[in-house]
Amino acid sequence: SAVISQKPSRDICQRGTSLTIQCQVDSQVTMMFWYRQQPGQSLTLIATANQGSEATYESGFVIDKFPISRPNLTFSTLTVSNMSPEDSSIYLCSVEVLAGDPNTQYFGPGTRLTVL
Amino acid sequence: GESVGLHLPTLSVQEGDNSIINCAYSNSASDYFIWYKQESGKGPQFIIDIRSNMDKRQGQRVTVLLNKTVKHLSLQIAATQPGDSAVYFCAERELSYIPTFGRGTSLIVHP
Numbered sequence: 001s002a003v004i005s006q007k008p009s010r011d012i013c014q015r016g017t018s019l020t021i022q023c024q025v026d027s028q029v030t031m032m033f034w035y036r037q038q039p040g041q042s043l044t045l046i047a048t049a050n051q052g053s054e055a056t057y058e059s060g061f062v063i064d065k066f067p068i069s070r071p072n073l074t075f076s077t078l079t080v081s082n083m084s085p086e087d088s089s090i091y092l093c094s095v096e097v098l099a100g101d102p103n104t105q106y107f108g109p110g111t112r113l114t115v116l
Numbered sequence: 117g118e119s120v121g122l123h124l125p126t127l128s129v130q131e132g133d134n135s136i137i138n139c140a141y142s143n144s145a146s147d148y149f150i151w152y153k154q155e156s157g158k159g160p161q162f163i164i165d166i167r168s169n170m171d172k173r174q175g176q177r178v179t180v181l182l183n184k185t186v187k188h189l190s191l192q193i194a195a196t197q198p199g200d201s202a203v204y205f206c207a208e209r210e211l212s213y214i215p216t217f218g219r220g221t222s223l224i225v226h227p
């Protein structure tokens with residue numbers, strides 16, 4: 001398994017500002033992901049955070065809005081830029097742990113973002 | 117595109133009863149299925165998984181059933197407890213791809 005922590009756990013931000021969310025894993029992992037979960041909804045993948053290269057974004061998400069860093073195998077950040085109320089959501093970090101075939105995916109506790 | 121969905125958005129049960137949460141999937145190429153539990157204020161927690169070459173897998177108080185003929189997945193929770201109250205998500209994936217998550221079912225257990 002993997003223990004994943006996120007900072008901050010929640011925040012209330014003003015429109016037009018940016019927030020950087022940190023994700024720390026207690027072990028080295030190959031795959032790290034960022035998800036968004038809007039109120040009462042399922043999980044939507046934002047991007048895969050690649051160590052040493054640019055993140056791979058899913059359709060509907062762009063680097064200018066959600067820049068991601070992955071400096072090493074245990075840490076990643078997601079920035080929500082130029083926020084609007086529509087960005088209010090829970091942002092989840094996830095990692096894939098090598099556990100055989102298939103590998104197991106684990107999630108952090110999430111960051112609850114409210115944009116006013 | 118392909119999608120994963122749940123039949124019932126909310127399920128209410130009495131403590132001690134058995135719960136059945138259903139999930140329909142449409143990607144016939146999916147060969148791995150996972151159930152997650154998400155308690156209020158927390159991230160999703162892995163519960164149990166099943167490969168497409170199986171039709172049943174049991175864990176502690178939980179059983180997952182897979183019917184590939186009708187592309188249906190279910191999670192059975194025996195002797196449901198108040199601590200089981202949460203949102204349950206099914207996810208499906210082709211092994212080399214990232215999972216796709218369903219809509220979620222809210223399970224409410226009444227004491």
